[in-house]
Amino acid sequence: MVEEELDGEPWFHDIKEYIRMGVYPLQATGDQKTTIRRLASGFFFSGGVLHKRTPDLGLLRCIDARHATTIMTEVHSEVCGPHMSGYVLAKNILRARYYWLTMERGCISFVRKCHQRQVHRNLIHSLPSELHTMSVPWPFVAWGMDVIGPIEPAVSNEHRFILVAIDYFTKWVEAKTFKYMTKKAVVDFLHSNIICQFGNPKGQKNSFVSEKLSVGEEKAPKQV
Numbered sequence: 485m486v487e488e489e490l491d492g493e494p495w496f497h498d499i500k501e502y503i504r505m506g507v508y509p510l511q512a513t514g515d516q517k518t519t520i521r522r523l524a525s526g527f528f529f530s531g532g533v534l535h536k537r538t539p540d541l542g543l544l545r546c547i548d549a550r551h552a553t554t555i556m557t558e559v560h561s562e563v564c565g566p567h568m569s570g571y572v573l574a575k576n577i578l579r580a581r582y583y584w585l586t587m588e589r590g591c592i593s594f595v596r597k598c599h600q601r602q603v604h605r606n607l608i609h610s611l612p613s614e615l616h617t618m619s620v621p622w623p624f625v626a627w628g629m630d631v632i633g634p635i636e637p638a639v640s641n642e643h644r645f646i647l648v649a650i651d652y653f654t655k656w657v658e659a660k661t662f663k664y665m666t667k668k669a670v671v672d673f674l675h676s677n678i679i680c681q682f683g684n685p686k687g688q689k690n691s692f693v694s695e696k697l698s699v700g701e702e703k704a705p706k707q708v
Contacts, residue, residue: 494548495585496527496534503529536583544583552584556594560601570595623653624682631665647673651682 494500498509502524508517528535528543535543547555559576561567568576570592577587584590595601633645643661647670650657658677662669678685 494546496546496548499524499527500529500534503527503534542581544578544581547582547584549584552582552587552590553594555580555582556591560594561598567598567601568595569601624651624656625685626652627678627685628652633665649673649678 498512498520501507502520508520512520526537527546528537534546536546538544555577556573559580560573571588573595574588574591577583577591627649629647629649631645631647635644635646638644639661641661641663643663645662645665646659647662647665648657648659658673658681660673660677
């Protein structure tokens with residue numbers, strides 16, 4: 485919620501009086517007068533209404549605590565209110581061309597007191613589980629591979645599969661498209677895209693590329 489001023493005046497009263505009449509509060513110190521002058525440079529007074537200047541030369545209407553509470557209620561939970569978060573609520577109010585000094589803090593406090601927001605907000609319902617980290621001491625020693633496809637419809641070159649390899653350490657991605665996903669295509673991909681560029685993956689030796697794989701005639705594979 486927005487806190488009311490102790491003296492009954494809106495938060496922008498001193499700034500408004502300085503812009504309108506060039507006067508300071510009676511008990512203002514030198515530092516307070518400097519602060520008022522600095523703040524006043526960012527405001528514009530017209531037609532009895534004080535506006536806040538924005539970087540894009542727009543004007544936001546300054547409102548007091550009572551009107552701020554009403555606007556937050558309308559934007560957050562009335563007919564068009566989707567019960568948004570505090571940050572989004574503040575952005576939407578700015579988009580509606582209203583402003584007060586503690587807008588973001590007030591919106592966050594307002595949303596925390598909204599019962600429907602607390603009940604229906606996005607919550608993590610999955611049970612906690614232990615994370616199993618994968619230790620990779622340096623780059624390009626462990627790779628993860630997967631096949632995407634078949635892709636329908638096929639592209640102009642009739643390639644329907646994508647073979648993807650991701651390094652666990654750096655998240656570097658190597659990918660290539662294929663018309664058919666065969667054993668020979670995988671071996672050639674490993675040799676040209678992984679081993680020739682980054683070296684042999686750790687612990688694999690050369691067995692997975694040195695073995696003779698009987699490919700035979702390339703036929704369309706079963707769907708993966």
